[in-house]
Amino acid sequence: MASETTTLTALEPQTLREWITEHEDLVVIDVRSAAEFETMHIRGSYNVPLPLLSEHADALAERLGQRVVLVCQSGVRAEQARQRLGSSGIGTALVLTGGVPGFAAAGGDVVRGAQRWDLERQVRMVAGSLVVVGLIAGKFVSPKLRVLAGAIGTGLTFSAATNTCAMGQALSKMPWNKVADEPSAETAINRIPAAA
Structure with missing residues (x-):
């Protein structure tokens, strides 16, 4: 063995x-x-x-x-x-x-x-907020705006698959994170x- x-x-x-x-x-x-x-x-x-x-x-x-x-x-x-x-x-x-x-x-x-807030918490807040905004705007403004929720979901899936986070990298450059x-x-x- x-x-x-x-x-x-x-x-x-x-x-x-x-x-x-x-x-x-x-x-x-x-x-x-x-x-x-x-x-x-x-x-x-x-x-x-x-x-x-x-x-x-x-x-x-x-x-x-x-x-x-x-x-x-x-x-x-x-x-x-x-x-x-x-x-x-x-x-x-x-x-x-x-x-x-x-x-x-x-x-x-x-x-x-x-x-x-730590960077991972900021990413969850921004991603979640964009999904909610996309769904609400898709319901009350134009159904085409639901694409925003889909784009965020696609980005999160890609992030998990590649173990990278473009949103986290972008947020790390914000003034409150400097x-x-x-x-x-x-x-x-x-x-x-x-x-x-």
């Missing part, structure tokens, strides 16, 4: 809490936007937003050791980052189960700043100590 090997890709919040105190070589990378990071982040984590990480994964991989944990709001963006770092030679990165909110709920040490200290690739990567 052949043995099957399983690669661990997820890390529970309680385990991360233990690792933070036990492992000096641990690097926690938060791949959410700078505004989301400012709202709440794991103490000691580094903010490298997913678009920067995706574009500069090779340079980031050069600085990282073997104990890397990626975090976001729910795990979706962190998983994308894990796959991208994997293609750059970091095959041991883990994704925090439940994201930053899950870590905070498990009693983890987080830093809280100015409160704002902070004064939006990291550049160089500053985001250089904040992370180089692996020994």
Whole structure:
């Protein structure tokens, strides 16, 4: 009987809490936007937003050791980052189960700043609102306006199939999602100590 090997890709919040105190070589990378990071982040984590990480994964991989944990709001963006770092030679990165909110709920040490809606919640609000507007306008203005609801549904289906979110990328550029200290690739990567 052949043995099957399983690669661990997820890390529970309680385990991360233990690792933070036990492992000096641990690097926690938060791949959410700078505004989301400012709202709440794991103490000691580094903010490298997913678009920067995706574009500069090779340079980031050069600085990282073997104990890397990626975090976001729910795990979706962190998983994308894990796959991208994997293609750059970091095959041991883990994704925090439940994201930053899950870590905070498990009693983890987080830093809280100015409160704002996370990007995923903003996407749900905009998408839901556009569907409702499309249906109401289709009923009372013109049936052709129901196409708006169909377009949003198609976009959400494409988003799920490709594990991307164009609406999230667009919303991340809105003024309320900007902070004064939006990291550049160089500053985001250089904040992370180089692996020994």
